[in-house]
Amino acid sequence: MAEPDDNDRHAEKMAKKKAAxxxxxxxxxxxxxxxxxxxxKGKGKSTAAFGMIFRHIAHGRKCAVVQFIKGGMQTGERDLIERHFADLCEFHTMGEGFTWETQDKRRDMEMAQAAWAKAKELIADPSNTMVLLDEINIALRYDYVDVGEVVAFLRDAKPPMTHVVVTGRNAKDELVDLADLVTEMELVKHxxxxxxxxQIGVEW
Structure with missing residues (x-):
């Protein structure tokens, strides 16, 4: 009897893998x-999150974005959403730039608190199937927003079918513990x- 060739062995192996x-x-x-x-520390945290926002838009699902830090920057994602998909995705830029640029702690705290208030409003609205809290981890790191309050709200007040995505370096342990899915972007080369x-189209 002839030995099975590589293609037959491959097909048999893949059939077993598919069954499993x-x-x-x-x-x-x-x-x-x-x-x-x-x-x-790696690049791609917000980029990956916006990928999910665009998936929701593509499926005709309502979603929302709150940017906690990047208010001073033009971004391609914001321009595209506001120009073409404002009916499906609310976009709120609440920050005024990175903390080392604003150099005004009181103002930064006020803006972060306003962003969190807007975030709670959007998350509590069950018509939004996903809410992205872009760079909230930075606001939490500097204690501009209380992590205990965020965790309690997401645990107790988030509608059961609403997805919430949070981005930014140095995620607090309490938030990591609560999360269903955690991805850490590792910096290899930049x-x-x-x-x-x-550069335009890569970072913004």
Whole structure:
């Protein structure tokens, strides 16, 4: 009897893998609104979060964005959403730039508190299927917003099917513990270290 060739062996191996995978997938039947954390020193935290926002828009689902820090910057995501998808995605830029640029702690705290108030309003609205809290981790790190209050609200007041995505470096342990999905972006290499500035279409 002829030995099976590589293609036959591959097909048999993949069939076994598919059967095992299908068995696992059959047990995954629950749905819930997720708390998702993107943190770490690597690039891509907000970029990945906006990818999910655009998925919601593509599926015709209402969603919202609150930016806690990047208010002083033009961004392609904000321009695109406000120009073409404002009916599906509310976009609120509440910050005035990074803390080392504003150099006004009291003003930064006021803006962060206003952003959190808006975030609570949007999360509590069950018509929003996802709310992105962009760079809230920075506001939490500097104690501009109390992490205990954020955790309590997300745990007790978030509608059960609403997804909430939080981004920014140095995510607080309390938020990580609460989250359903946590991704830490690891920095391996960055052009900034080679003297290359932030560029349109890559960083903003």
């Amino acid at each position: 995978r299908d068995k696992i997938m059959a047990t995954k039947t629950d749905e819930k609104g997720l708390i998702i954390v993107h943190t770490g 052009p900034f270290r080679a003297g290359i500035k932030a």
